[in-house]
Amino acid sequence: MSTNELQQTETATDRTGFLQGLGCYLLWGVMPVYWKLLSAVPALEVLAWRMVWSCVAVVALCVVVKRTRFLYLFRDRRAVRTFLASGLIVTCNWGVYVWAANSGHLLETSIGYYLCPLCNIALGLLVFKERLTPMQKLATVLAAVGVGHFMVVHGGDIWIAFALALTFSVYGAVKKKGGYPALPGMAFESLLTGMLGIAALAVGAVAPWIWQLTPATPDAIAVLSPAGDFALLIGCGILTAIPLLLYSAAANRISMTVLGFIQYVSPTIALVLAVAFFGEQFTVAHGVCFALIWAGIAAVGVEALLTSKRTRAAGETIPAAAATTEK
Numbered sequence: 103m104s105t106n107e108l109q110q111t112e113t114a115t116d117r118t119g120f121l122q123g124l125g126c127y128l129l130w131g132v133m134p135v136y137w138k139l140l141s142a143v144p145a146l147e148v149l150a151w152r153m154v155w156s157c158v159a160v161v162a163l164c165v166v167v168k169r170t171r172f173l174y175l176f177r178d179r180r181a182v183r184t185f186l187a188s189g190l191i192v193t194c195n196w197g198v199y200v201w202a203a204n205s206g207h208l209l210e211t212s213i214g215y216y217l218c219p220l221c222n223i224a225l226g227l228l229v230f231k232e233r234l235t236p237m238q239k240l241a242t243v244l245a246a247v248g249v250g251h252f253m254v255v256h257g258g259d260i261w262i263a264f265a266l267a268l269t270f271s272v273y274g275a276v277k278k279k280g281g282y283p284a285l286p287g288m289a290f291e292s293l294l295t296g297m298l299g300i301a302a303l304a305v306g307a308v309a310p311w312i313w314q315l316t317p318a319t320p321d322a323i324a325v326l327s328p329a330g331d332f333a334l335l336i337g338c339g340i341l342t343a344i345p346l347l348l349y350s351a352a353a354n355r356i357s358m359t360v361l362g363f364i365q366y367v368s369p370t371i372a373l374v375l376a377v378a379f380f381g382e383q384f385t386v387a388h389g390v391c392f393a394l395i396w397a398g399i400a401a402v403g404v405e406a407l408l409t410s411k412r413t414r415a416a417g418e419t420i421p422a423a424a425a426t427t428e429k
Contacts, residue, residue, distance in 0.1 A: 119355025123364045126348035129341070131371025134203040134211075135323075136341060138380070140334050142324040144313035145201035148335065150302040152196060155339030157296025163343055164289045172286035172293075182294075184280035185287065188273055189295040195269035197316075202262045205319050208376035209388055210259055213252075214266030215369035216395045219402065220245045221271035237405035241398030248394030255387035288346065321380075363403060 140148050164170050175181040202211050223238050234242070253260050277287065306312055325331055352361060373392075376382040 116356055119352045120360065120364070122348045123352035123356060123361050124367065126345045126352060127364050127367040128371070129345045129348070131368040132375075133341065134208055134372060134375055134380075136334070136337075137200050137203045138321040138323050139325050140200075140331060141204040141321040142318050142326055143331055143335070144318045145197065145204060145316035146302075147306060147313045148200050148338070149193065149197045150299045150306065151335040152200075152338040152342060153193060153295045153299025154303065155336055156342040157292040157299070157339070159339035159343035160289050160292040160346075163347065164285065167285075169285050169289075172289045175282070175286065175290045181280070181282060181290065184276060184282070185291040186294050188276045188280070189291045189298070191269050191273045191276060192291075193295055193298070195266060195273065198262060198265045198269070201316050202266075204321065206380075206382060207259065207262050208372055208380060209382050209384065210262035211266055212369040212372040212376065213249075213260075213388075213391060213395065214263035215270070215372070216366070216392070216399065217245060217249070217263060217267035218270050219365070220395070220398060221267045222274065223402075225271050225275045235405060237401045241402045244394045244398035244401070248391040248398075251394075252387050252391040255385075366399070 137148070164172065175185070199211055202208065220241055223234065223242060227234055249260060249263070280287070282290075320326070325334060352364075377384045
């Protein structure tokens with residue numbers, strides 16, 4: 103294959119990966135609309151059904167792509183501990199998100215997912231003993247000031263953002279620490295959480311009062327027919343599996359730097375939906391918090407771009423020098 107053909111192949115791969123990543127975060131961004139359609143169903147019940155149908159969808163996906171060899175992980179105690187932990191963590195993330203989206207706290211979910219990259223930086227420092235760069239330190243300070251200001255003005259609402267950012271970041275750290283293959287690991291994790299979801303539904307059938315721990319808060323667009331709600335609950339599995347599949351595919355085709363920038367599409371859509379469509383009040387405290395977090399993200403982004411350019415320039419210089427030496 104010629105150099106020109108190789109470059110064209112790489113460009114096509116990058117473009118496909120970018121579109122896959124964009125599709126993933128667009129789906130995650132508009133997901134609050136789906137939860138609003140289900141807002142006549144208590145959030146805990148939605149969560150239990152999501153655990154079950156996500157399991158069905160992911161296992162079905164494994165069957166379709168002929169990657170069904172994941173049950174061996176039951177014999178690996180470390181795998182059981184790892185994926186039970188990651189499954190419980192992501193279940194908490196799902197539960198908080200569904201409840202927050204349906205109870206008028208979509209803005210706080212947006213703050214939470216903007217905070218995720220900064221939480222990843224903190225976990226890298228604490229868990230993986232990574233060193234913070236100057237810009238990462240600046241970003242962490244700016245985010246801390248923004249969140250601190252929000253806490254002083256709005257008090258308890260910020261726990262939603264913290265819960266989402268921490269659970270999603272810790273989830274990623276647990277999976278990274280585990281080091282298991284992506285698709286078998288996702289299937290095994292889904293199987294474990296699916297069994298927990300079935301157990302929760304069984305308890306709810308005997309003691310339906312548990313669903314009222316997170317009572318339904320029907321939105322204007324809520325589907326009120328039992329058949330419609332059940333169809334939407336089944337769709338939770340597909341809605342969960344497709345973005346995860348797109349994310350995995352994109353991560354194999356484009357750099358984590360590019361994927362990291364695309365991820366801001368999701369909380370930005372949530373921000374627009376919250377203010378423009380669902381009537382949540384965007385206060386001065388929200389503005390200060392968002393502005394400082396955005397400033398921190400921009401600082402880290404600029405640093406990442408400059409580092410990437412320097413690395414690329416160094417990589418191009420070495421082959422050129424080698425070619426000169428050969429002549």
